[in-house]
Amino acid sequence: MLPALRAEAGQLAAVVRDLPAEDWSRPTPCPPWNVAGLLGHVLTILEWLPGMLAAPTPPRAAVSAAGYYRPDHRFASGTNAARIGLAQRRAASVADGAALAVEFDDTWRRIADLCAREPADRVVRTRHGDAMLLTDFLVTRIVELGIHGLDLAGALDRPPWLTPAAAGVLTDLLLPEQGIAAVADLGWDEITFLHKATGRRPLTPAETDRVAQHGIRWLTLR
Numbered sequence: 001m002l003p004a005l006r007a008e009a010g011q012l013a014a015v016v017r018d019l020p021a022e023d024w025s026r027p028t029p030c031p032p033w034n035v036a037g038l039l040g041h042v043l044t045i046l047e048w049l050p051g052m053l054a055a056p057t058p059p060r061a062a063v064s065a066a067g068y069y070r071p072d073h074r075f076a077s078g079t080n081a082a083r084i085g086l087a088q089r090r091a092a093s094v095a096d097g098a099a100l101a102v103e104f105d106d107t108w109r110r111i112a113d114l115c116a117r118e119p120a121d122r123v124v125r126t127r128h129g130d131a132m133l134l135t136d137f138l139v140t141r142i143v144e145l146g147i148h149g150l151d152l153a154g155a156l157d158r159p160p161w162l163t164p165a166a167a168g169v170l171t172d173l174l175l176p177e178q179g180i181a182a183v184a185d186l187g188w189d190e191i192t193f194l195h196k197a198t199g200r201r202p203l204t205p206a207e208t209d210r211v212a213q214h215g216i217r218w219l220t221l222r
């Protein structure tokens with residue numbers, strides 16, 4: 001999973017590195033976050049990792065990457081409100097958007113290096129109490145980077161920059177049985193599929209019937 005995380009985080013870092021000052025206050029498809037707030041969210045969800053790696057290792061994994069997105073208290077209104085505020089405060093903790101971009105770039109590189117030192121069977125405990133393989137938890141971070149990268153591309157009026165490596169991880173998570181073949185059968189490209197499968201674009205009645213036939217795994221997402 002690390003190659004996909006490095007590719008997607010590196011691409012996002014390259015995009016935000018040279019953003020004009022006025023772009024940081026643009027609204028995003030994830031209100032009330034603006035561009036700075038949404039990047040603050042992505043930075044925050046990566047920053048959980050060092051503490052998780054420093055904590056005691058759980059005896060075994062109990063939750064998969066797909067199971068992480070089960071609809072429970074983590075996606076309740078109160079939890080979402082706290083998540084929104086945390087990201088906004090994180091964005092406001094640096095001088096400006098340029099400084100936030102530098103901090104994001106430094107952070108993802110440091111975290112990728114930390115994860116690279118861990119064994120393949122390393123188990124971590126999330127802040128919600130889930131015991132997961134580190135590789136599965138990294139899938140969830142790639143989801144955040146990839147999906148919110150699409151959100152940021154829309155906010156910035158730029159073509160999506162989703163990397164092939166991250167797209168593959170997302171497609172395998174959402175379509176565990178058929179993968180990219182099902183996306184092609186639905187008549188979508190990967191970007192359209194991800195927008196549809198994450199609720200960012202509505203499904204038509206005909207599309208609803210067809211996706212049911214392909215067994216898309218719907219995730220509870222912010």
